[in-house]
Amino acid sequence: MEISDWRAKIDGLDEQIVKLLCERAGAAAAIGQLKAGSGANIYEPEREQNVLAHVKAKNSGELTDAQLIVIYERIMDVMRALQRSKPVA
Amino acid sequence: MEISDWRAKIDGLDEQIVKLLCERAGAAAAIGQLKAGSGANIYEPEREQNVLAHVKAKNSGELTDAQLIVIYERIMDVMRALQRSKPVA
Secondary structure: OOHHHHHHHHHHHHHHHHHHHHHHHHHHHHHHHHHHHHOOOOOOHHHHHHHHHHHHHOOOOOOOHHHHHHHHHHHHHHHHHHHHHOOOO | OOHHHHHHHHHHHHHHHHHHHHHHHHHHHHHHHHHHHHOOOOOOHHHHHHHHHHHHHOOOOOOOHHHHHHHHHHHHHHHHHHHHHOOOO
């Protein structure tokens, strides 16, 4: 395979990744609204640690655990900001 | 749906996201090896801009474009580092 073939593969993967990130954001927004309704904290470090442990357990090794965590910390930063910015339904 | 239900949904999405990120890393590593073999630069800003334009075009709106780009810039940082760290096959 040439570089252009690998890039076409990456483009297809990105379409799936974006779809899943958007679904994840929708779920995070729903949680944010439930938390706002009950007065619960947006930041729950124990849950975030569980998320990181879960994704590390699913790492098939093309990324190091540290690389995967760096990506996921950014994902969780964005999702937390999104929960804080959404009005209560 | 309660918070625990949404979290179960997120856990399932994360499993799919991790699988795709690992596949993407494998493709990036393959490109890195091809580039190392030909002496091409790892950093190609035009390609990176194309990736960002592509993911924005696929954004279904649960994230703002800015939030999606922030996540993708981190993904591309990690993939670039991975390409630099892999030995030529």
